[in-house]
Amino acid sequence: xxxxxxxxxxxxxxxxxxxxxxxxxxxxxxxxxxxxxxxxxxxxxxxxxxxxxxxxxxxxxxxxxxxxxxxxxxxxxxxxxxxxxxxxxxxxxxxxxxxxxxxxxxxxxxxxxxxxxxx
Numbered sequence: 001x002x003x004x005x006x007x008x009x010x011x012x013x014x015x016x017x018x019x020x021x022x023x024x025x026x027x028x029x030x031x032x033x034x035x036x037x038x039x040x041x042x043x044x045x046x047x048x049x050x051x052x053x054x055x056x057x058x059x060x061x062x063x064x065x066x067x068x069x070x071x072x073x074x075x076x077x078x079x080x081x082x083x084x085x086x087x088x089x090x091x092x093x094x095x096x097x098x099x100x101x102x103x104x105x106x107x108x109x110x111x112x113x114x115x116x117x118x119x
Contacts, residue, residue, distance in 0.1 A: 005023060006030040006119075007048055011041045012056040012083060019065055019105060021054055021083075024110050037061060038069060050078055054104070057082040071099060081116050083108065 008030045010021040015036075022032040033048060038061060040112035044050070053073060059066060073080055082100040100117040 002047040006052055007050050008052045008054060009041060009044055009050045010034045010054045011036075011038075012054070013037065013059055014056070017056070017083065017108065021108060021113070023118075024108065024113050027052075027110065028114060028117070030046075030117075038074075039082060043101075045073075052081070053079065054081050054083055054108075057084050057100075063082075069104075079117070087099065092104050 006029070008025045010018050010032060012021070012034075014016055018034040018036070022034055027056070027114050028082070030052070033044045033050070037059070050073075052072075055070060070080055072115040079101050082103040083106055084103055085106045101109055104112050104116045
């Protein structure tokens with residue numbers, strides 16, 4: 001990683017994922033912020049220059065608004081990595097989430113995240 005600190009926003013309604021994700025990103029040398037919903041995420045993004053996002057693709061709430069926010073961040077060249085759990089059949093469909101740079105299956109760990117973020 002270069003001398004400019006990578007600022008990562010972890011957007012997930014699961015507190016355990018936030019804690020683990022934050023610890024992993026800090027261990028990888030990034031500054032981590034967490035948000036449980038879009039309102040919190042937008043407040044953080046307004047105040048900090050986020051360069052990467054780890055986003056729960058099944059975040060509860062307004063999916064249209066969620067998709068707009070994520071697409072805007074992708075257009076701003078923010079690297080967006082989807083966090084996804086397996087569905088009831090154990091299958092994850094990446095095709096349902098166009099535009100994401102990477103997708104990481106939960107539960108997350110340092111190996112999965114470091115491969116996805118590239119450092």
